[in-house]
Amino acid sequence: MAMPQSQPALPDETSPVIELSRLTKRYDGQTAVSGLNLSIAKGEIFGLLGPNGAGKTTTILMMLGLTEPTSGRVRVCGLDPTRQPLQVKRRVGYMPDDIGFYEDRTALDNLLFTARLNRIAPAAARAQAAELLERVGLSDALSKKVGAFSRGMRQRLGIADVLIKRPEIIILDEPTLGIDPEGVRDLLRLIQDLSRKEGLTVLLSSHHLHQVQQICDRVGLFVRGELIASGDVASLALQLDDDRAVTVELEVSGWNAALGEQLAALEGVLVYSSTMGTSAGDGAIRVTLRCDRDLTTTAARTVIESGANLHAVQRKQYGLDDIYHRYFEGGGPVDRNAGKS
Amino acid sequence: MIETPANPNDFARRLLRRLKGRRRPEAEDGLGISEPGTISPFWVIVQKEFGDHMRSWRFGILIGIIALACIGSIYAAVTALKDGVKTQDTDTSFLFLQMFTASDGTLPAFSTFVSFLGPLMGIALGFDAINSERGKGTLSRLLSQPIYRDDFIRAKFTASLLLIAVVLFALGLLVMGLGLFTIGYPPTPEEVLRVVLFLLVGVIYVGFWLNLSMLLSIRFRQAATSALSGIALWIFFSVFYGMIASMIDKATMPPETSALDILLRHADRMLLLNRLSPAYLFSETTGTLLTPGIRSLGPLTTEQVVGAIASPLPLGQSLLLCWPQLVGLLAATMICFGLSYALFMRQEVRSRS
Structure with missing residues (x-):
């Protein structure tokens, strides 16, 4: 040698x-x-x-x-x-x-x-x-x-x-x-x-x-x-997150259909969905918006201006966890609702 | 750290001092941070292995068996010699050497014991040399230290061989000492030399088995597999090989009335077949060394013997006679070592796999 x-x-x-x-x-x-x-x-x-x-x-x-x-x-x-x-x-x-x-x-x-x-x-x-x-x-x-x-x-x-x-x-x-x-x-x-x-x-x-x-x-x-x-961990998420979507979740009571339309019509909202019954009590509704940019403030303002009560606002971003899972399981895109808050 | 007896340590140190000048100077220069007064990793492993063997139960049991067998064989030899001397039918020349070869028939002689139990010792010391380290997960840790891969197997081999040498020489010298006590017949220098050579050949022979079992321990990942295959080979060569050879001998024997050269050719072939077994090579070698009266290891015709004076051979001639056998044994050892070397260097070292 x-x-x-x-x-x-x-x-x-x-x-x-x-x-x-x-x-x-x-x-x-x-x-x-x-x-x-x-x-x-x-x-x-x-x-x-x-x-x-x-x-x-x-x-x-x-x-x-x-x-x-x-x-x-x-x-x-x-x-x-x-x-x-x-x-x-x-x-x-x-x-x-x-x-x-x-x-x-x-x-x-x-x-x-x-x-x-x-x-x-x-x-x-x-x-x-x-x-x-x-x-x-x-x-x-x-x-x-x-x-x-x-x-x-x-x-x-x-x-x-x-x-x-x-x-x-x-x-x-x-x-x-x-x-x-x-x-x-x-x-x-x-x-x-x-x-x-x-x-x-x-x-x-x-x-x-x-x-x-x-x-x-x-x-x-x-x-x-x-x-x-x-x-680093932050940039890793950025590198892997191809569409950079942000999910905003709102808990609203005093819901009316017009508000729903208003929210869905906000500029930048990709997907709109709502479910009845949340922790905030009867009559409250959970709205999930998938947006192409951060629309948390705008969405909240819309709700308040319409006179409904806003109980909670949550912004979810794509966590490294999801990315990790996606690659580990070799599956397709991750369900964003499971994302990290 | 390791409480080995002072003797092997000293031996190692002395040997090291002698070897230091030649051993891989580039390794020391290149690193530049080795502190003075430290010994090379090779000898560190040798020391540790030696200590491990000394403390192991396995070694204790082995040495017990071998020591008992040897005491038995000395007893048998001494009674045989005494009876022989009384009835005047023992050749009193080289009486001392007969301590190692004579037997009264109840127990085999010392040299037979060595040829039979020596392999067991070699196998026992080597069968789990590499695969147990692998299994314990220490191999990858060890090889990530600054040592060469071959240093590791060489150190394992050296440690076990040193131990074998110590055991065989201790037993051989014990037999000599006891012989002096019981028969009261001092050996001549030539006899002492012959015994020492016999013990050396014994070390080489056991070294062959050690190497073979280490090869198996590299090849097989399970210690049990390598132990079993080692023991199978040992039993095959020490018991069955002789039987198979004699069977073939009988089956292919030309009629006794055939021409001389046909008979001779047949004998030569059978001898060659037998000599493939290391046990046979060993018995020929020790026979020649311990019995100066043996003048030839092959068939001799009456023509060749005519005019020869039936006298014992001098040591040099005995050595010359068994030299090919000795070289054969060494070659077999080398082949095993080369194979284990090649196998081990190419193996990937992962933890516990």
Whole structure:
């Protein structure tokens, strides 16, 4: 394994630490990742979002040089993972989705083993391991065998294991899988903390939109081997929402047919519908307007000017959730009434 | 971290110091952040594996079986030797070596035990080397550390082979020591050398089985599958192969009245068939090393023997005689290792799959 001695690119703030261009991976006829372009800047938390089998893990494996890409280019810290695997693995901490430890050894032993593989001097490794275990909240389970650990504890030990080599980038594959909501919150907070305080670049993959939304600076939506959108959560919705429609819901009592016609005739209303009986009591009616722009104020004014009572106004926009569902299920357009308020 | 006995650790360290100059300098230069006084990841894995084996129940049970078998074989050998000496029918030259080969018929000799139980040890140490790591999900974590993929399998192999060497040499030296006590007949330097060579060949032989079982552990995702196929191969070669060979021998035997060269050709063919089995190669090699009286491993005609003085061969000649067998064993080991290497390097490492 002769290794070209090209020096890694200097980590200045502007150049991306992870750069993928036209990355493709095929498994006998089946394309797992196709033509992926992605760049992640230093200090960023990037969420790779996608359903199972979308090619998230394959992409991560290619970044680490654990799988060879069929075509395309990968650069991690300016290095090619296929040609310089050791340098890349030295800089990147990877936590697989179902992390395993040597069960008959203690948490500390497992960490020290990793530290020794990374050639950290024994004394320094011990101090660092103790500090990291403290940080992930496992300091009282230090000398417990990993076999007795719960899922959440393993995951936290996994974070410590990733951090002990003092990486520049950490890649977490489904870090929140199988942990209870409280544990997820703690874990995400920990990850966010790490990224902010130590300037770590974090790449995490998940199929839980809400978790990713909480901490990621940018999100990439990954479906069937293709990155269909990337950006921060707000812009992602914008990118994917093709017709930009807004739904306005009004609860009105003292309803008359003329008002209905008036509302339906408002400029910009695409679809008008109404249902009887709402939480506001008998005689109230729920009106749903789908408009091509934000008509909340206009609609409300129309109702009030007509002398009817307005109980509630709600503006619904296309949530990321809906987009996500649409792509996950591979279905057509989403019913906007189920949108996020 | 790992409480292995000081001895192998020291050994590892010394070996490392010797190898350090040659081993992949680019890996160390390129990284530039390795701290002084730390050992290479290869030896870290070797140490850990060695420690794991030492502490495992599996190893305890194995060593128990093998030690018991060896004590039994020593007892058998000693009684056989005493009876033989009394009745004057034992050849007293190389009496010491007979500790390893003689038997009173109740229990097999030490060398037979090694040839029979050694493979079991190799298989037991190797059958779950890779697939258990895969199953536990530690493989992907380990390989995402800055180590080469081949370092991992080489380290696994080295650790197990070191352990096998320690066990075999300990047992062999124990037999020698006990022999000194019971028969009170000191060995000559040549005898000691022969025993050491025998033990070395034993390590190579067990190493072959270790490699084979590691190959199976890479090929099969389930530890049980690889263990069973390993044991099946072991039983096939140590029990059935001989039977099949003799069956073929009987079926294809030319009539006794045939010409000499036909008979010879047949014998050669049968020998070749037998020698496909590593167990046979091992028994030939150890036989030659431990019994200096063996002058040839193939058929000899009376013509060839005419004029030969029936005297034991010197060590060099014995070695020369069994050299092809030894090379054969080594080649089989290499083939297994090469195959496992090729398989493992091409395998994709995903967690628990």
